[in-house]
Amino acid sequence: MTFQFEDHDPETYRRKGRFISLAMAGQLVVFGLLFVQLLQAAFDGGFWLNVLGVLLGLVATSLVFAVLRERPWMAEVRYVWQLKHQLSRVSGYLPALRRGMAEGNETALAVLAFYHQGMAQLAELNGRTLDDDAELLAEREVVRSARRERGLPERVSGLDPHDLEAFRKG
Numbered sequence: 388m389t390f391q392f393e394d395h396d397p398e399t400y401r402r403k404g405r406f407i408s409l410a411m412a413g414q415l416v417v418f419g420l421l422f423v424q425l426l427q428a429a430f431d432g433g434f435w436l437n438v439l440g441v442l443l444g445l446v447a448t449s450l451v452f453a454v455l456r457e458r459p460w461m462a463e464v465r466y467v468w469q470l471k472h473q474l475s476r477v478s479g480y481l482p483a484l485r486r487g488m489a490e491g492n493e494t495a496l497a498v499l500a501f502y503h504q505g506m507a508q509l510a511e512l513n514g515r516t517l518d519d520d521a522e523l524l525a526e527r528e529v530v531r532s533a534r535r536e537r538g539l540p541e542r543v544s545g546l547d548p549h550d551l552e553a554f555r556k557g
Contacts, residue, residue, distance in 0.1 A: 390473045391545035392504065393466050397512045400463040407464055411448060419444030467512060470505055473546055477502045483554035485526075488533060494550050496534055501546040503527040 423440030430436055456465060477484070477498060484502075487495030503526070510517050517523060531541050 389545055389547045390469060392508065395463045395466060395512065397514060400467060400512045401514060403463055411452060414451065415444055415448045418447040467509070470509060474502060474505045474509065476548070476551065480551050480554045487554060488530065493537065493539065494553060496530060496539065497543055498546065498550050499530045500534060500543045503530055504542060
């Protein structure tokens, strides 16, 4: 399945992310306490029942979240998780992609362009800058220049995961 870049408002993403994090933490506390109380009442106390209650609260919170993650109001947060997943996948191939770029491989250039666009978008959505990573900025400029020299657009629209199959990890 091809991953496509989407435009999302950074402030909306951060606001929803904070709200969802707080809601999940609150839900975990409530479920944990509920299960601990039920287990304590049913089995006459003990440390391991408290641990089990917290674990059951974590499972219940995870299940509720799994059901809710496809809701439309979760779009920004879901997109960022997917973006992070794709960037993580690509990062495992970076040495091979860099070798491919040095050899003039256009697929490697496209994947590296995706990686740098994704990192920039992730930083923007999280309210950070990439100014402190000189190596990343230098490589991004090399990728842009190489794509320009080949007559390719500087930006890509997304990532086809099958493009990674041509490169060995590591």
